[in-house]
Amino acid sequence: MPMPSRALRLPAVIAGLLLACIPALATARASQAQLERGNGPEPSTLDAHRCQEVACGNVLRDLYEGLVTEDARGRLIPGIAQHWSASADGRTWTFELRDELRWSNGDPLDAHDVVASFRRAFAPATAAPFAELFDALVNAQAVQAGRVAPDALGVHAPDANTVVFRLTRSAPLPALLTLPIAFPVYLPAVVTHGAQHTRPGRLVSNGAYRLAAWTPQANLVVERNPRFHAVGGVSIPRVRFQVTEDAAAELQRFAAGDLHLTETVPPQPLAALRERFGGQLRISPYLGAFWLGFNLTRAPFGPDCDAAAAPATHVATAGADRECDARAHLIRRALSLAIDRERLTRSITGFGEGPAYGIVPPGIAGYTPARTVWADWSQAQREARARELLRMAGYTAHEPLLIELRYNTSTPHRRLALAVAAMWRQQLPGVRVRLRNEEWKVFVGNRKQRVITQVFRGGWIADVPDARNFLDAFGSDGALNWTGYDDAGFRNRLERADAARSEAARNAWLHAAETRLLAHDAVIPLYFYASKHLVSPAVRGFEPNPLDRHASRWMSLVEPGR
Known part of the structure; x- marks a missing residue:
């Protein structure tokens, strides 16, 4: 120098x-x-109904306020609704709005605006990714699928100050109403500007802040x-x-x-x-799970189940109603076993994250998370079994399995992908890995389409503190089911949880659903999150x-x- x-x-x-x-x-x-x-990354959208990631959610929670909101410690408090009540069976909720609410442009905001916004959120053309979280709302799925008109949605305004929701089962509705999909969107701007209604000078909001500038x-x-x-x-x-x-x-x-x-x-x-x-x-516990997903709709990792064939090399799945495609399952289980989660969380993440052997993180009241059947094995046992399974699947150093691991551009994700790829190469001589990083919007689109993805960065950050929130996406063919997991037994367990008459019974069925998902190795759990930020003394x-x-x-x- x-x-x-x-x-x-x-x-x-x-x-x-x-x-x-x-x-x-x-x-x-x-x-x-x-x-x-x-x-973090560039927000994919500022259309509240189409937001599906943290980057846009952070901004939208400043721009908008729903019927219910959260205080600084995450506790539910009144938003534009000053109070609410539920019927004895938990299927009818009534929200009374504050007086003289205004949009950021000065126009009055009332219950009819809230209802119209909900109908827009669930309309097929909106394609709201979080709509499936409201599957308990009367006709929500039918409206989104285009089978009935949006005005059949189970939300209405008997007067300008009251919003009423009708559910098919009990659900944590106030917590769900803190999500961006439940924010009121100013529909005149949508009609006038279409997709460009989110730009500065056009976006009309109702929250603590309004949009002033956006430099992509x-x-x-x-x-x-x-x-x-x-x-x-x-x-x-x-x-x-x-x-x-x-x-x-x-x-x-x-x-x-x-x-x-x-x-x-x-x-x-x-x-x-x-x-x-x-x-x-600042480091603190966080309800989030990080996993790698498999594209189960295409070879070599799917189709996941094949009722017509049951090869002798089948990996048994506890309580399975049908035989799963043996070769694809062997590969998925081998790749999962070969990863040393303790080493990942100790040397790669290193901020208090916990090794994950399930989908639902600890810390949800009343719920006991499920774990893989091999969670208590030593890492040496896992690695030996992984090599054995890959050989059974027909892959060797001379005839290797070629796979692509895809992740969005980010230093932590790159480090993690490099570490996982190194573990696979070291423990599984029959595997060759290519890493593919993409800008966030491109990555999200490819993951959703399930066309070119093989193994991809996935995971879930809780929208509400409920085990079902981590399992919902795997129970339908919606926009959030990035793996394409399709299992009637899993869906049946979710339905039984929904019909349960007690919280204990509901959690037991959710545990059974998580156990089945893990038995099918639809994803590779890696770690449970810890929140980590640097915060100025100012x-x-x-x-x-x-x-x-x-x-x-x-x-x-x-x-x-x-």
């Missing part, structure tokens, strides 16, 4: 002090203007909405959501004082991060919560040192 000229050289101590002050000075400058938030692949700015019913409690006037697809670069931007809050923290030794950032590093009101949702309205900015 070239040495600086003598005239520009500072004593080492003074230079060190100046460098140490840079983050604090930059944060102080930022705190006088707006909250700077890292937000760079940042998105929201500003305080003066017509929000609780605007007096919104401290921060402007928030800029920065696209931070590279977690390592996001950390450096935080260290330089360019961000008050990161979306995540890249994999690094935890002790070193704690020494560097101290109390700014930020107040950032609270840990199980769903890791942090609306800007609950935060405030102070000058460092105060």
